């Protein structure tokens with residue numbers, strides 16, 4: 001029986017990061033976590049590029065452009081969507097998650113979903129480097145795993 005597992009080796013890996021500026025207090029912590037995860041797995045700082053977008057809703061378009069450029073082995077999407085008093089939260093969350101999934105399936109490039117979607121600010125803080133870890137770190141390591149897994153399967 002053959003089992004495929006992506007190794008956590010990142011020699012020569014090139015990463016694109018798309019970050020939503022909305023709730024930047026949270027997103028900046030997610031970026032720090034992602035950079036920590038990448039650097040601790042030997043991804044060269046010069047092999048990482050970051051694109052800021054106004055908010056999570058704009059992430060899929062820039063993730064798509066990055067993926068189609070063929071310049072990156074994986075794209076990491078980071079943002080923070082925190083529920084407010086309107087249904088805007090639901091629309092943004094739905095479109096971001098669907099959009100990011102489509103980019104990955106359409107291009108065959110691993111596109112990681114590092115957008116925290118929470119009911120309140122406390123939950124977002126918990127996922128940006130406190131009680132629940134750092135979602136940015138998690139998806140950065142996941143990106144390295146997916147790059148190697150996809151290569152192994154092809």
Ligand SMILES: O=c1[nH]c(NC[C@H](O)[C@H](O)[C@H](O)CO)c([N+](=O)[O-])c(=O)[nH]1
Pocket residue numbers: 020021022023054055056057058079080081082083084088089092
């Ligand atoms: O990234 C976010 N964008 C949000 N809205 C902006 C949206 O992503 C777009 O940037 C905007 O609608 C312009 O297209 C958020 N809320 O409205 O709550 C949010 O919590 N997080």
